[in-house]
């Protein structure tokens with residue numbers, strides 16, 4: 091999706107997603123499958139629950155001494171001959187990477203899947219500087235060819251059919267292509283193999299970085315993370331500051347739950363621990379290693395209301411279980427990070443104003459918090475975010491007025507009783523079988539997507555009072 | 563551009579205003595990792611058959627093919643059979659010192675075209691380029707294994723002299739040879755061993771990368787259909803040598 095689509099309001103984006111029959115089916119199949127795989131993985135793993143608590147505690151403890159762990163990480167990477175860069179904003183991060191690419195004379199950059207590089211829109215910046223970025227994760231490769239954005243954190247192209255992918259490849263490589271995942275994967279392998287061997291620059295994110303050893307950790311299933319960190323002469327890893335973990339012992343705790351939460355695997359196929367550039371005695375590996383530490387709104391949340399979101403592992407489990415995500419998919423959210431955690435991350439990176447619609451794109455059912463391997467209380471933060479949206483007066487005025495009135499009403503029993511009687515009369519033209527599904531004028535905003543129960547003929551209080559043999 | 567000083571200062575400024583969400587601690591690292599690693603190994607030495615069986619089950623579950631042979635002499639026959647079945651013969655191998663044995667003559671006798679990687683003296687860029695091209699064109703990559711993890715069916719390989727990263731990555735078929743000394747039970751034990759390698763300075767090799775390999779390369783990116791062999795090998799074979807590799 092291009093940023094231009096953000097001009098379309100969330101409600102409309104969600105509306106078109108709901109009408110897209112393939113998307114609906116793909117979302118149901120994918121989210122159901124991921125949910126089942128995750129559940130089975132944890133059923134088989136009794137120590138999982140305790141490890142989730144452990145993992146969360148490690149994240150929190152790390153944030154409590156973040157400066158210390160980052161300093162240790164930086165010192166260790168520099169000792170290994172690597173370079174560390176500091177980016178306050180996405181512009182700075184883009185400039186740093188483009189600068190490294192220019193200085194080393196890179197013409198093509200191979201990338202392994204990284205949400206952080208998506209977040210800073212790195213590809214556009216590289217293209218602009220005359221460097222060709224090539225996404226190498228199969229899903230990312232597909233959406234790069236289609237000029238789209240990922241629709242899921244870990245399965246970026248779940249919104250595409252094999253037929254669509256075959257058409258895409260057919261157009262790109264100017265030949266007839268069979269709509270068979272096996273065939274399509276083989277074509278991508280051959281195409282990308284060439285690119286891996288030619289590219290000068292490898293760009294990755296990082297799932298973790300171990301302070302104690304200066305290790306950057308990449309988790310992939312396809313092996314592109316290994317390619318990107320072994321073949322080009324320069325490797326740049328871009329990482330949010332919150333990804334640092336203290337020690338290898340801590341790392342193992344996260345590895346034990348990450349893949350189970352994401353895809354139900356015990357471990358992803360490849361977990362790659364990279365420590366700096368190639369050693370003299372090695373045949374392959376980059377001559378230069380760079381780590382770019384990214385702030386982009388994260389640091390402000392150390393003491394902010396979204397601090398908990400800094401523990402996120404980007405596993406995608408909360409997307410799969412979210413009834414809203416299940417219905418509308420990733421693109422309708424309109425930003426890099428979709429799903430419930432995506433709303434919080436968008437608020438963190440782009441500011442509260444950017445989520446004034448999205449803050450309500452959740453049913454607050456709590457499924458996300460249950461699924462989250464590090465037990466992030468997403469609903470709590472969403473509620474706080476809604477309140478902030480209201481207080482900053484960036485919510486629609488009808489909603490603000492309505493909720494202010496409701497608050498008054500609910501705290502004044504006499505007034506409430508009066509309103510109930512008035513409501514009984516006023517609702518008459520709109521009630522059908524005990525519910526109101528259409529209200530007139532601007533009030534229709536409320537009933538367009540939900541029914542309102544009609545005011546009962548006798549309220550609970552009225553009946554209770556009658557039971558007790560007293561008049562209200 | 564933001565400097566390191568400014569960057570860390572902004573973090574410290576925020577940390578001062580931050581309230582901790584709860585009192586938390588990081589994972590307890592082993593105090594004497596080398597000693598604990600020894601204890602683990604001693605304990606495993608007695609239970610290895612059960613752990614090997616668990617490894618086999620998990621390794622096969624992730625799509626690996628497991629073999630158990632009595633001695634190292636039987637390894638070339640297994641490789642030879644794979645080559646015949648696939649009508650392929652190009653094989654790149656870790657250096658004999660890294661593998662623990664020189665299998666090249668026996669493999670060549672079975673018709674394989676063997677390229678052994680150099681022991682690790684610093685190679686010039688052109689030479690490295692040449693070896694990479696050979697590896698990219700090979701059908702099989704033959705490596706050793708530093709740790710085999712039963713809990714997850716994972717092979718852990720440390721890069722370094724004579725043990726290039728690409729041997730287990732570029733050829734479509736990876737064959738790994740291991741013995742009892744590599745077997746561990748759990749990821750937790752892996753943590754202890756990694757700490758021991760790091761802190762007591764005795765890793766199996768001194769390269770920049772440690773790879774955990776759990777089955778063949780895979781993707782489910784197109785309609786969630788599981789497909790093997792995207793960028794890494796389509797096949798992973800593990801050969802367990804009962805009598806040990808280094809005799």
Ligand code: SF4
Pocket residue numbers: 351401402403404405406407408409431458461462463464465466
């Ligand atoms: S919030 Fe939790 S469940 Fe959602 S992506 Fe992050 S770690 Fe996974």
